[in-house]
Each structure stands twice: as structure tokens, then as C-alpha cells.
Amino acid sequence: MIKLGVIADDFTGATDIASFMVSAGWKVVLFNGVPNRAFAAGDTDAIVIALKSRSIPVNEAVEMSLTASAWLKTQGCQRQFFKYCSTFDSTPQGNIGPVTDALMKFLHAPVTLVCPAVPDNGRTLFNGHLFVKGALLNESGMEHHPVTPMKHASVKKLMEAQSSGLCGNITLDMVKNHAEKLGSEIEKQVANKAKYLIFDILDNQDLLTVAHATADFPLVTGAAGLGYAIAALDKLSVSAPKATLNIESKGAAVVLSGSCSAMTNQQVDFYQQRASSLALDVEKIIHEPSYLETVTAWVKSRSHEYPAPMVYATQPPQIIELIQKHYGAEFVSEKIEVFFASLARSLASEGFNKFIVAGGETSGAVTQGLNIDGMIIGEPVAPGVPWTQVLDKQQWVILKSGNFGQPDFFLKAQEQYDE
Template identity: 45%
Template sequence: MSTTTARPLLGCIADDFTGATDLANMLVRGGMRTVQSIGIPSSEVAAGLDADAIVIALKSRTIPVAEAVEQSLAALAWLREQGCEQIFFKYCSTFDSTGGGNIGQVSEALLAALGGDFTLACPAFPENGRTIFRGHLFVQDQLLSESGMQHHPLTPMTDANLVRVLQSQTHLNVGLLRYDTIAQGAEKVRGRIAELRAEGVGMAIADALSDQDLYTLGTACADLPLLTGGSGLALGLPENFRRAGKLRDLDASKLPAVAGGEVVLAGSASIATNGQVSAWLEAGRPALRIDPLALAAGEPVVAQALAFAKNNEQTVLIYATSAPDEVKAVQQQLGVERAGTLVENALGEIAQGLRQSGVRRFVIAGGETSGAVVQALGVQLLQIGAQIDPGVPATVSSTDEPLALALKSGNFGGRDFFSKALKQLAQTGGAQ
């Protein structure tokens, strides 16, 4: 029997914007009405919340450790004030980290603030080809360190052993919850967790080869105050609340209508996004590439992009996506941080200009890009709708003039994602 309370049950903190949307998508699929906040909500926004789960999207993946911890603890305090019963710290399914953190440090700080002594770390997302075996993360059939992620411009992942990676980021002892224990069911997992605790382990990497493993982990960890991982680990959490009679019976994915113009903005340099840009170009659809060197030289790139969009009757793609060697060449000239900031700021300004010209539906590729664009558009809260591709749902903003957005992690989606997302946003918005 479900209740009618609007008090949130699950409070989530994500270290980037598309990761937050990915997690919210998973919760909606499980029947939890979910909203995503861009940063900690203002008191005005918070007053109108009606959700089973709240996901706070931070931009803390690559910032200094102390800042990431401070922001995450502030988000935790706000979620606890709302009455959330369990906390979930979401990071990328490829365990994206800088050389210094921040996954371990943030997890440790959250665990201490909650008074806990143990949590799991499981970035696995089998539906998107991310699995963990004996503590090693695979992307499809390749080790993380051989998957292309070793070339990531901000968070190069050169070690697939997650126990070793996580241990380098925390003072707590890191252990391993193996696949053969998980295969025996939730009771065996609970027993192994008790053993790990007795051994002085504060965090454990959990293997996961299938969605069933994630459901088992979710069930076994219903009473842990904190869970950490990719969105896949959230698969089993809605059912815990449903069994307790706390979920309402409603269509969690229903969104309001949004009509208007549309655009695709891409800033990610990932292999998946490169493929999606190539598919768009191969189809002969209009596209304009943003050159970071032109931005650095002070050329009117934003004005040129806005004119390009205005003068095209078709939906346009505006992109800064490049192959890894091109990205490195630009970074050598401009520096990693400056190159990324120039592109993000430009795409944010372009989004603002497009909105002023009547664009209301945005498909955005890349976590950093998505963060820059939603901030530029003044979006504070997103209602999460149906899935477009694994890990990427349609969303609608709570702004006075609602916007329909698809916020895609760089590594997610098939080659046809852009056209598929545009079609779903148009259907969501009732603008066939």
C-alpha cells in the first residue's frame, strides 16, 4: 500500500550534471517521481518540491578536493533537512577521477557526516557495457585503462583496478565484495558486509556483471545510510521503498508539454559523441564547429554560431567535439583548463542567444557542457521523464518558460542519439 506523502525518500548528490540526470532516469524507471536540482535549491524552489527522490547536481568532479567535499556536505545537509531517509553519492560509470580525487574523499566525508562506518562503491552499469569483475572495471570487452578513457582530457583513467584507485583517495581501508558472493543473493551480501566491517574495511568496491547483481546489491544495502556508485546501483533502490509501502502509485515519467525551436550542442570529446557528430554530418544535416583557438583569439564565434542557426531552416548542430589528438594539440597551446572553459562559456552564450530567438528544446552532449548550458539558461530544477537511451532521459525545466532538455554524458548514447533525442523531446513537447 502506497502513501500520499510528498516527503522525499532518497536524497542524491551527483558530481556532474549529466550524471545526475542519468541517476534520475534510473529512479524514474523504478517508479520514483524524481526532480533534479542544479546545485542546492533556493528556498523558493524547495517550497514547491513534490518528489520521491531529489538529485542535486554539482559540478564537483574535477574541482579541488576541499571544494568538492565542502559542496557535497552542504548538499547533504540540505537533503537531510528535507527528511531523506537514505543518501546516494553518484559518480560516473567509468569512475572518472583526477589524479587527486574526488570520489574517495567525498565518500569518506559524507559517510562521516552520516555517522556511518561502511559504504559500497559500485560504478557498474551493465546496460551501457560497464561491468566490474574482481575489482576491475571493464568498458564493453576492454579494461577501463584500454577503453579510450586513458585519453580523457580532464580525467584520464589509466588504472582499471578500482580497489587501488579508490584506496589512493581515502584514509579508510578499501575492500572488495566479489561477484561470487553477490551471485548467492542479498543475505550472503549482508553477511559479507558484516565480515568486511569486522575486518576494518570502510569502503568496498562491489563487483557487478549484470543488472541482477545490482538489484541484489540494492536489496542488501537498504539499511545503509550511504551508497556510492554509478546510476546502475540505484536500480534496486525504488523497490526497497515500495516494499516498505512508501511509494505513491503514479506515472513517474509524465512531463508537461514544451513547444518551440530546437538545437543540438556538443562539447564532449568522447568516442561516443564523436560518433554521434559523425552520424549527423554523414546525414548531410547542418552543423557548425566551434574552434577553441578562434575563441582564444577573440573572434566573434558566438555571433557566427547564432547567425548560422538563424539562417538555417533545419535543426542545426553546433559542436566543439574533436578527436583526441586534436584536443591535445589545442590543450598544449591554451592549457587544459582554459581550453575547456572557453568552449563551455561559448556554448552557454550560444544557448542563451538561441533561447532568446525561440529555441525551447536543447539536446546537449557532454557533462561539462551540460553544466555550463543549464547554468547559462538559468535552470534550477528539472523534472525527469522517460528514457531516450540508457542513462539519458527527457527532462523539462521548472523555469517560467519551460525548456525541454536532453543532457547526455559524453560516453552515452548510440550513433543516432541526436536525432532520437530530438524526436522524443518533440513528442514530449507535443510539437509533432
Template identity: 40%
Template sequence: MSNAPARPLLGCIADDFTGATDLANMLVRGGMRTVQSIGIPAADVAGQLDADAIVIALKSRTVPAIDAVKESLEALRWLRERGCEQIFFKYCSTFDSTPAGNIGQVSEALLEALDSDFTLACPAFPENGRTVFRGHLFVQDQLLSESGMQHHPLTPMTDANLVRVLQAQTRGKVGLLRHDSVSGGVESIRARIARLRADGVRMAVADAVSDADLHVLGEACADLALLTGGSGLALGLPDNFRRAGKLRDLDAAHVPAVEGGEVVLAGSASQATNAQVATWLQAGRPAFRVDPLALAAGQPVIEEALAFVADHAQTVLIYATSTPDEVKAVQRELGAERAGHLVEQALGQIASRLRDTDVRRFVVAGGETSGAVVQALNIQLLQIGAQIDPGVPACVSMPGEPLALALKSGNFGGADFFDKALKQLALAGAPA
């Protein structure tokens, strides 16, 4: 098969930056050369997208639903103009967005724009402990509403019944593709979808408790114009294109090496990121805490953080991660939106200033934080490399002088993630 550039096969729209990277990671693992765009690509870089899949990262998870729909439709138009054969709308494996329902409203708008009458909603990602059974989302062994997500500072999730959650966000009828249909294989799924369509269902929450379920769902839905879900649902999509003889034979995970200094930036308040920060601190490694109250008071926090980095030969962690109680206390004083914005902008400015001091490798924890850092670094495109932890690959920016990044959703990664990410970024581009 020729390795010549070809038009993209799969066009993806993600509602946040780390979610986009998570999806791109899954596609690379499946053998699809993947480029992630930060927002809708500019005209002058469109010709550089030599990829089997393009993932457009929006920052639409927590914006007003009307804005999320508008941005998503603009991304869809761009992808269709490039000839993408199938569209994937990616949201978090914890199914969270605004109370008004960005997930449901965006899915419905995309479905209508594609002139299609049916799609699936499946946030399952078993490798990271997210499973769906009888329409209920579990995080490890706990229902979503008992997993800690009920305390999320921006998008709390208090209902694990995804059919009920999605129905509240949409005009069309929502149904359930139960596990007994999924476990029956491709033809069983297609038969159940036909019955759901006949009953007027436009979106169906799909059960999935294993990677095998996700592979069979992907194969069964090869002909759907639109799929929606977490990155796990993309597991089976590369094979669809491979069976059709459309996927190029190349090393999808290769990225160039990036030399320079390194830093870890953490803004997420999730349980996983708290554990990662705690591991770093317990090892006695240098860390500087960004206090949102000090930022609000006009104290020179950014300058202090930069001075702290300059004073240490070791890699530094700069973090604003706090416990749920600490987050609530800050939000009571500053408001949730202002507190989050202050931290994100501060970490973005710190990243930008550190780049000017020859820092070239960035490990970033938190979806909103990653978005702010990528924007502050003025990154347009990311070439997606090898996986660090489930859902988190190494990335290298393009065009221009390359930067290496690991952009981590708050809830992803083990306690030793920061170390693993730093090592992977240092090794990027080395022969396997």
C-alpha cells in the same frame, strides 16, 4: 495509496550535471517521481519539490577535492533537513575524478557526516557496457585503462583496479565485495559485508556484471545510510521503498509538452559523441564547428554560430567535438583548463542567445558542456521524464517558462542519439 505530496525518500548528490540526470532517469524507470536540482535548491523553490527522490547536481567532479567535499556536505545537510531516509552519492560509471581523488574523499566525508561505518562503491552500469569483476572496471570488453578513458582530456583513467584507485584516495580501509558473494544473493552479500566490517573495511568495491547483480546489491543494502556508485546501483532502490509501502502509485515519467525551436550542442570529446557528430555530418545536415583557437583569438565565433542557425530552416548542430589528437594539440597551445572553459562558456552563451530567439528544446552532449548550458539558461530544477537512451532521459525545466532538455554524458548514447533525442523532446507530454 494516496498521491498526495510526501517528503522525499531518497536524497542523491551527483558530481556532474549529466550524471545527475542519468541517476534521475534510473529512478524514474523504477517508479520514483524525481526532480533534479541544479546545485543546492534555493529556499523559494524548496516547497515545489513534490518528489519521491531529489537529485542535487553539483559540478564537483573536476574541482579541487577540498571544494568537492565542502559542496557535497552542504548538499547532504539540505537533503537531511528534508527528511531523506537514504543518501546516494553518484559519480561516473568510468569512476573518474581528479587525481587527488574526489570520489574517495567525498565518499569518506559523507560517511563520517552520516555517522556511518560502511558503504559500497559500485560504478557498474551493464546496460551501457560498464561492469566490475574482481574489482576491475570494464568498458564493454576492455579494461577501463584500455577503453579510451586513458586519453580523457580532463580525467584520464590509467588504472582499472578500483580497489587500488579508491584506496589511494581515502584514509580508511578499502575492500572488495566479490562476485561470488554477490551471485549468492541478498543474505550472502549481507554476510560478506559483516565480515568486511569486522576486518575494519569502511568502503568496499562491489562486483556487478548484470542488472540482476545490481538489483540484489540494492536490496541487500537497503539499511545502509549511504550508497555510492554509478546510476546502475540505483536500480534496486525503488523496490526497497515499494516493499516498505512508501512509494506513491503514479506516472513517474510524465512531463509537460514544450513547443518551440530546437538545437543540438556538443562539447564532449568522447568516442561516443564523436560518432554521433560524425553520423550527423555524414547525413549532410547543417553543422557549425566551434574552434577554441578562434575563440582564444577573439574571433566572433558566437555571433557566427547564431547567424548560421538563423540561416537554416533545419535543426542545426553546433559542436566543438574533436579527436583526441586534435584536443591535445589545442591543449598544448591553450592549456587544458582554458580550452575547456572557452568551449563551455561559448556553448552556454549560444544556448542563452538562442533561447531569446524562441529555441525551447536543447540536446546537449558532454557533462561539462551540459553544466555550462544549464547555468547559462538559469535553470533551477528539472522534472525527469521518459528515457531516450540508457542513462539519458527527457527533462523539462521548472519553475517558469519550460524548456525541454536532453543532457547527455559524453560517453552515452548510440550513433543516432541526436535524432532520437530530438524526437523524444518533441513528443514529451503526449499521451503514451
């Protein structure tokens, strides 16, 4: 029986939560988009559906998410999880709030959990405020995000600005010292018209406490840490073996980075000192159709190298702002995504079978370019970032959220190849 159905608002978020659940012992299958057929679940514990709904128009995100939810219900999955980024990536218009509201109505959920905490990655909640490695969300670098700049750290303020209900906050003292009273506290919050509950969380034990207290919620929302806690509470998880993929060393690998996050900038800086690297020229992407052939040839000529060559559009925020002011943010983002999709497809035809990808939008583009419809989830390279094997292919992909991993991530990922 499928214990949990997950609807993720981007591709890296999907692999993120799938990886966390695998590390807790669950068997997880990830689909790229809503499948157009039934799935023989077998002993699968969770199904994750990766959407590309984070930054699209609200009505499209809602419709896409409801379609995913309905498919999960046809698979016998009544409990569902709406997965978004641990930095609550959204705008005052959405899409987290509107999608949550739509799913609550569809699943008849009178209250839900709003839980972006991932202590393993430094995402914690205190007094209802979201912290990133000790810094308030709006002072963590996320305030400069080109698509979803985060200007506040109060999850209550962020959620209520884009949703139709009120948030209630349950304090750290209650979570840590009065877990036996959480049920009555939830009832009290609901009686006070709270529709979304925010629990203070500092560590994984807090997550387990919150997961246990909300185990009867038909819908929960949040980041990957909650997925781990739900899986870890399951009685089968403690004895389950780790997933292995046996990634082949033969074939060629490439690093593709489109994220502009602070951590990915560090990772690109670290890696380009150790491997062949090519910074994409946005002007040429926009104006020169032959540029794809040029970049493909550059990567192919370095297919024998270890570490693998890197192609990146990652730039400091001030450079991105200048480019976007000239051409428009949406136009530039779309052109870069289309280029990465085409580049991945071109490289696959040249024998590349391992793709290390950084950035949510870039990951979505690469999976589309490679025509990936499903993946088997393996062991993580970093918390929430696993190697995955494309279903029915000798092809392996890492889809990394921009903020995840340490500076040496791209190098560390390549240490898992079989010799």
C-alpha cells in the same frame, strides 16, 4: 516522505540517475545546485542535486557536497547517495574519494558502497575491476580522457589512491549464489577494516541483490544503475506510471556537443552526415569576441531545419592534445564552456526552446547559461538520458554524458516531439 537524496558530481550524472529512478517508477525532482529555499516535496520520492564538482579543486568539491548533504537533511532526507560517473572519472587526488570520506563523516556512516556498475550501459564489475562494454576501463578509450584519464581498471586501486581507507571486494560467487550470507560478509569486511565495499556485478539482478544487502547504509555511492535498483526495490515503484513531458514541436531546437568521448565522436560523425553542422574554431573562441554573434547567426539561419543544426567542439583525442599543449588544458576547457553557456543564452533569446547537449562540462555550462535551477524528469531517450522540462518554462533540455547513447542518439532524441 523523500526516500533518497542524491548528490551528483555533474549535471549529466544528475539527469542520468534521475532518469533511471523515474524508469523504475519513482517521482524525481532535480535541482541545479543547492536550492536556497525549502522544497515542498509532496509525493516526490527522490531529490537529485546536480553539482559541478567532478573536476574542481578537492576542498571546493568537499565543501559543495557537504552543503548539498546538509540541505537534504533539512528536507528530512537521512539516506543519501553520492553519484559519480560509471567510468569512475577522477584523478589520484580525487574527487570521488575525498567527497565520499567527508560525506561518511557527516552522515556517521562507518562503511559505504562503491558501485559504478551500470549493466544496461555495459559497465560491469568482476574481481573488483571495472569493465566498459567488455573492455577494461583503462583500455576502453577512457585512458585518453583530457581531464580525468583512467589508467587503471581496479576500483580498489583507484579508490584507495584518493581516499583515507581500505576497500573490500565481495565476489561474484557470493553475490549470485550466497545472497543470504551477504550481511555476515559485510560484517566480516568491516571487521577487517574495510571502509568501502566493492561488489562484483554483471547484471541488474546482481544490482538488486547488492541494493537489498546495503539497504540500511546511510550513504551509498556509485552510478545510475544503483539508483534504479534502490527505486525498483521500493514497493510503490511497480505500479507507478511513466513520466511524460509532452515536448512541443513548435519552437526551434539545437544540438550542442562539447564531449570528446569516443561515443560522442561517433554520434557527431553520424549526425553531421544528416544535418547542418558547425565545428567550433577554438582560436576564434579565444581571440574573437564577435565569434559568438557569428555562430548564433549561423544557428538561427537554420532554425527551420529538421533535423536540428549542430554546433560541436567534439574532436579526436590527438587534436585536443595539440590544442591543450598550446594553450593549456584548463584554459581551453574554460573558454569552451563559457562559449557554450553564452551561445545557449543567445539562442534562447532567439526562440530556441529545445537543447540537446552532449558532455558533462558542456551540460553544466548550458544549464548555467539558461539559468536553470530545477527540472522535471521525463522518459529516457537512451538509458540514463532523459528529456527534462525546465521548471515553470516551456523549455526542454537533454543533458547527455559523453559516453552514453548509440550513434543515432541526436536524431532519436528529436523523434519524441509532439506533432
